[in-house]
Amino acid sequence: xxxxxxxxxxxxxxxxxxxxxxxxxxxxxxxxxxxxxxxxxxxxxxxxxxxxxxxxxxxxxxxxxxxxxxxxxxxxxxxxxxxxxxxxxxxxxxxxxxxxxxxxxxxxxxxxxxxxxxxxxxxxxxxxxxxxxxxxxxxxxxxxxxxxxxxxxxxxxxxxxxxxxxxxxxxxxxxxxxxxxxxxxxxxxxxxxxxxxxxxxxxxxxxxxxxxxxxxxxxxxxxxxxxxxxxxxxxxxxxxxxxxxxxxxxxxxxxxxxxxxxxxxxxxxxxxxxxxxxxxxxxxxxxxxxxxxxxxxxxxxxxxxxxxxxxxxxxx
Amino acid sequence: xxxxxxxxxxxxxxxxxxxxxxxxxxxxxxxxxxxxxxxxxxxxxxxxxxxxxxxxxxxxxxxxxxxxxxxxxxxxxxxxxxxxxxxxxxxxxxxxxxxxxxxxxxxxxxxxxxxxxxxxxxxxxxxxxxxxxxxxxxxxxxxxxxxxxxxxxxxxxxxxxxxxxxxxxxxxxxxxxxxxxxxxxxxxxxxxxxxxxxxxxxxxxxxxxxxxxxxxxxxxxxxxxxxxxxxxxxxxxxxxxxxxxxxxxxxxxxxxxxxxxxxxxxxxxxxxxxxxxxxxxxxxxxxxxxxxxxxxxxxxxxxxxxxxxxxxxxxxxxxxxxxxxxxxxxxxxxxxxxxxxxxxxxxxxxxxxxxxxxxxxxxxxxxxxxxxxxxxxxxxxxxxxxxxxxxx
Numbered sequence: 001x002x003x004x005x006x007x008x009x010x011x012x013x014x015x016x017x018x019x020x021x022x023x024x025x026x027x028x029x030x031x032x033x034x035x036x037x038x039x040x041x042x043x044x045x046x047x048x049x050x051x052x053x054x055x056x057x058x059x060x061x062x063x064x065x066x067x068x069x070x071x072x073x074x075x076x077x078x079x080x081x082x083x084x085x086x087x088x089x090x091x092x093x094x095x096x097x098x099x100x101x102x103x104x105x106x107x108x109x110x111x112x113x114x115x116x117x118x119x120x121x122x123x124x125x126x127x128x129x130x131x132x133x134x135x136x137x138x139x140x141x142x143x144x145x146x147x148x149x150x151x152x153x154x155x156x157x158x159x160x161x162x163x164x165x166x167x168x169x170x171x172x173x174x175x176x177x178x179x180x181x182x183x184x185x186x187x188x189x190x191x192x193x194x195x196x197x198x199x200x201x202x203x204x205x206x207x208x209x210x211x212x213x214x215x216x217x218x219x220x221x222x223x224x225x226x227x228x229x230x231x232x233x234x235x236x237x238x239x240x241x242x243x244x245x246x247x248x249x250x251x252x253x254x255x256x257x258x259x260x261x262x263x264x265x266x267x268x269x270x271x272x273x274x275x276x277x278x279x280x281x282x283x284x285x286x287x288x289x290x291x292x293x294x295x296x297x298x299x300x301x302x303x304x305x306x307x308x309x310x311x312x313x314x315x316x
Numbered sequence: 317x318x319x320x321x322x323x324x325x326x327x328x329x330x331x332x333x334x335x336x337x338x339x340x341x342x343x344x345x346x347x348x349x350x351x352x353x354x355x356x357x358x359x360x361x362x363x364x365x366x367x368x369x370x371x372x373x374x375x376x377x378x379x380x381x382x383x384x385x386x387x388x389x390x391x392x393x394x395x396x397x398x399x400x401x402x403x404x405x406x407x408x409x410x411x412x413x414x415x416x417x418x419x420x421x422x423x424x425x426x427x428x429x430x431x432x433x434x435x436x437x438x439x440x441x442x443x444x445x446x447x448x449x450x451x452x453x454x455x456x457x458x459x460x461x462x463x464x465x466x467x468x469x470x471x472x473x474x475x476x477x478x479x480x481x482x483x484x485x486x487x488x489x490x491x492x493x494x495x496x497x498x499x500x501x502x503x504x505x506x507x508x509x510x511x512x513x514x515x516x517x518x519x520x521x522x523x524x525x526x527x528x529x530x531x532x533x534x535x536x537x538x539x540x541x542x543x544x545x546x547x548x549x550x551x552x553x554x555x556x557x558x559x560x561x562x563x564x565x566x567x568x569x570x571x572x573x574x575x576x577x578x579x580x581x582x583x584x585x586x587x588x589x590x591x592x593x594x595x596x597x598x599x600x601x602x603x604x605x606x607x608x609x610x611x612x613x614x615x616x617x618x619x620x621x622x623x624x625x626x627x628x629x630x631x632x633x634x635x636x637x638x639x640x641x642x643x644x645x646x647x648x649x650x651x652x653x654x655x656x657x658x659x660x661x662x663x664x665x666x667x668x669x670x671x672x673x674x675x676x677x678x679x680x681x682x683x684x685x686x687x688x689x690x691x692x693x694x695x696x697x698x699x700x701x702x703x704x705x706x707x708x
Binding site: 043044045047054055058059060061063065066067068069070071072073075076079080081082083084085086087088089090091093094097099101118119121122123125126 | 339340342366367368370371372373374376377380381382383384385386387388389390392406407410414516517518519522523524525526527528529530533
């Protein structure tokens, strides 16, 4: 019996990522991780790519993890957990383990979209029974806010600075969730911690499925995004309300857009909350703002069209 | 006793892996290691092993998956060569730093560029400082025997470190020679059950592997590693003694060949040592006091014992099948360190030979012995380091 996804029951569960870790106040990553753990009712083993979540939670001789946890390197959280899962399968087959254990890999966008993409793609293709969680804060925050392939168009980072000639990052981010879906894995989804019930429901599906699953979680970073430390949840909500970060899932190929704002807000509502986009509102950058809005609209409409096409194909 | 068959070095190693029957094997194909992986995949497909085979997308992921699997709590193997080992480089240090007893045959091959698929020791020597135990093998029999012993050495409770077993690419991996296999049950009994230590899969006793360790503790971790690999020397001898009881074959830290009264000594690894031994015999017949030392355990390096074995030598030629560009060959540096630490001062020369699979012929060994003789006569080193068997 799984714990009902109600605050009353969930708040009575033991936290598996303890307080006292050294992530920044207001960081989105541990909020996501705690929601993930609260959603689980089976024991898990996790691997973690090098990054903020890793360095800040395991400063020797302390650890914030109350689960078996391994960090080996930056680009290989998926390969590492696939080894753990392979050993589990081997020992289970030989009768040396009889209990059900699930396997999760955590990585930031740098360790997932960029340097870890090969390892992730390999693990997904091999169909290990693992859940890969990317906490996407849109840059290499751990090393000091360098651009990654998840950094949004126009964002000011320390390696795509908004200068006098170049206005921040010139390339749109890649769509990793769709790249994962294109691996034809049983489950891939996008989530955001402001909608905890949706996030936890997705985690449960991903864990229950026999085979690989991927969840891309929007993770606020007040240092990198240049915001106050108390806006993680409201900014995440805005990202979804503007369709900058749509909530959707591919469940065995079937696309569901999990949240459709009644009134889609202009993307500037999201952008203006963050210092990393401040330069975009200066005169001369109107075209860039327009391009960002067009990109959001195109991707959002494509999602809705794809969902509608699937339903009409089923009903016809 | 076992069963005598004519096989390639790769077949011998694959057969040892079948008998070891690891819980997990994560590997990626690369010439000249490929045959090991193909054969092992067939063992999996035919149910001859109970191994979970993870056919990863790169060697970096191979070693990463081995690390995850080993930390999870079981016996883990992989195999590689050359560029594959180079791609693993980052993970080699992590495997040893986490004290994971992964065992890996390494089919020695040259490193690019230019690309070359043939045998030399640049790959193994490049991983010299990675904290792995390294055993070198002259032929298929030694590769087979070393691999079985490596499991015991790596998993010994005072060691708990990864180990690699080297043999020469093509020269050994692809040549057929006659060798003796042990019965399956003899190998199974010899290696015993794997004893997990703090396994990740013990979910009731959660452990954190790979924390961030700052200057206040990092050095204690490294000192512990230094002590563990040091302990591997005695363990190697202990395991060899037990292995002799089941196989009749005797192993030490190195092979000393006609060294007792040798004033002239050659030091070289692997297959070329076999060639050089014949030449040593020929010179012995002519009355020259020449001998040969073939290291087996390269990491940890048995400095004391090597120096003792070479203590009669007045001139030594160290032949390296790898270069440390801008420095002496890696084996030369070890031998020089061994002699110096004991206050021994032979004249020493370094020859770089056989790179990229260039043949090492008896006349090459002969020319080196002639040069040693001249060095002894004149009391002077003509050229400290030199490439041999190469066009000018």
